Amino acid sequence: MGINLSNENQERIQAKLPVIDDKFLVATSFGFGVATYDINNNTSLHISLVCLYDAFRRLEMARTALHRSYEGFVWYKEESKQSRASRDFWAVREGKFYADYVVLLLYATAEDFAAFILHFLGIEDEFSNWLKEDSTVRKLEKKRISSLQAQVGVFMEENYKTHKITQSILSLRDDKFWNKAMNYRNTWVHEKPPIIEGLGYEYNRKTRLASGEGYRGFSFGSGSSANFNVEELMEFANKATEICAKVASELLEVLIEKRATELGETIDFENGQISAELF
Numbered sequence: 705m706g707i708n709l710s711n712e713n714q715e716r717i718q719a720k721l722p723v724i725d726d727k728f729l730v731a732t733s734f735g736f737g738v739a740t741y742d743i744n745n746n747t748s749l750h751i752s753l754v755c756l757y758d759a760f761r762r763l764e765m766a767r768t769a770l771h772r773s774y775e776g777f778v779w780y781k782e783e784s785k786q787s788r789a790s791r792d793f794w795a796v797r798e799g800k801f802y803a804d805y806v807v808l809l810l811y812a813t814a815e816d817f818a819a820f821i822l823h824f825l826g827i828e829d830e831f832s833n834w835l836k837e838d839s840t841v842r843k844l845e846k847k848r849i850s851s852l853q854a855q856v857g858v859f860m861e862e863n864y865k866t867h868k869i870t871q872s873i874l875s876l877r878d879d880k881f882w883n884k885a886m887n888y889r890n891t892w893v894h895e896k897p898p899i900i901e902g903l904g905y906e907y908n909r910k911t912r913l914a915s916g917e918g919y920r921g922f923s924f925g926s927g928s929s930a931n932f933n934v935e936e937l938m939e940f941a942n943k944a945t946e947i948c949a950k951v952a953s954e955l956l957e958v959l960i961e962k963r964a965t966e967l968g969e970t971i972d973f974e975n976g977q978i979s980a981e982l983f
Contacts, residue, residue, distance in 0.1 A: 707779045717774045722946040724763050725953040727973055731960050732757040735978045737967035749962075752823035756959060759816035759952055766809040766945050773802035773938055796902035799934040804897070806941040807889040810948050811851075814876065818856040820955060821869055824962075834859055872954040881943035888937070900937060901930035 709717075732753045742749050776798025780791045822828050834840055835855065849855055857877055860870040876882055891898050899906045905927035912923045963969040963978075970979050 707775055709775060709779055709783060713778050713782065717771060717778065720774060720942060721767055721771055722942065722949045724760065724767055724949055725956055727960070728757060728760040728952075728956055730971060730973050730976050730978065731956055731963070732760070733978060735969070737963065737969040737978070741967050747826050748823045748828070752820045752959070755816050755820035755823060756952075756955060759813045759820065760956075762809050762813040762816065763945070763949055763952055766806045766813065766948075769802045769805040769809065770938075770942055770945055773799050773806065773941070776802065777934065777938065792902060793904075796900060796934045799938055800900045800903070803934070803937045803941045804892065806945060807885045807892070810882075810885055810941075810944055811853075811889045813948055813952070814853040815851065817873065817876075817951065817955065818852040821856055821860065821873070824959065825864075825869070830863075831856065831859055834863070868958055869955065872951045876947060876951045879944070879947045881940045882947050884940040885944035888932075888940070898931035899928060901933040 734750055734753060738750050738753065741747065777795045780786070780795035780798060784791050784794070786794070822831055835844075843858070844850070844855065847854075847858075849858065853873075857873050860867065860873060864870050888898055896909050899908065908928040910928075914921045914923055960971060963971065972978070
């Protein structure tokens with residue numbers, strides 16, 4: 705697909721995109737202070753750096769996919785010289801293709817957050833023991849919770865309710881756009897991808913057999929109803945990326961604070977350098 709959007713549309717798309725905190729490139733780097741801290745305390749802070757770095761890299765990819773989603777949609781809707789029918793179809797197709805990837809990346813990013821939290825706080829064993837408790841097993845089964853991010857969220861709310869990290873991840877859990885994106889992802893993975901309006905006839909996985917007293921039939925028609933239009937999909941993919949980027953930045957600030965107060969490190973973000981006091 706050759707796209708050469710006008711400057712006006714390029715600027716309009718750029719203005720829509722969430723901002724990713726680029727301090728992670730320095731703040732998640734391994735250094736003498738981290739090594740000394742983990743050796744002296746038998747901790748795994750160095751692993752948490754990797755987890756948070758991975759989360760930010762996935763966020764960057766989600767932002768790129770979001771950009772491509774808008775780019776393809778706008779190109780076919782406003783600038784392509786193809787027929788109207790072709791333009792409408794490809795606008796939806798390109799918008800959906802890349803927006804799908806956004807929500808998949810966001811789910812993986814939240815899994816990175818969960819891994820970061822466990823290693824950063826040094827609560828891997830505590831969390832593991834909590835998972836084995838009968839009350840926890842019943843609770844998670846009742847709520848049908850299986851992902852690490854959801855498990856860690858429940859654990860933190862129960863055991864570290866007032867912690868800054870808990871407040872951050874609960875803001876993610878309670879965000880309506882995040883929940884729309886995660887529900888979309890769960891359906892996409894475990895069932896049939898949600899039907900998007902404008903891609904032709906599609907059918908959901910519900911039966912079309914109809915039966916009653918004395919008859920049985922099969923319904924024919926123009927396909928199942930759409931779950932979303934592509935503009936809705938792109939909107940909640942964008943908003944979910946935005947709240948995810950906010951939480952990532954908050955987790956990063958907690959890390960930066962720890963490196964400064966507990967590890968005695970000074971972080972020079974402008975020059976990309978970390979210096980540590982010698983204890």
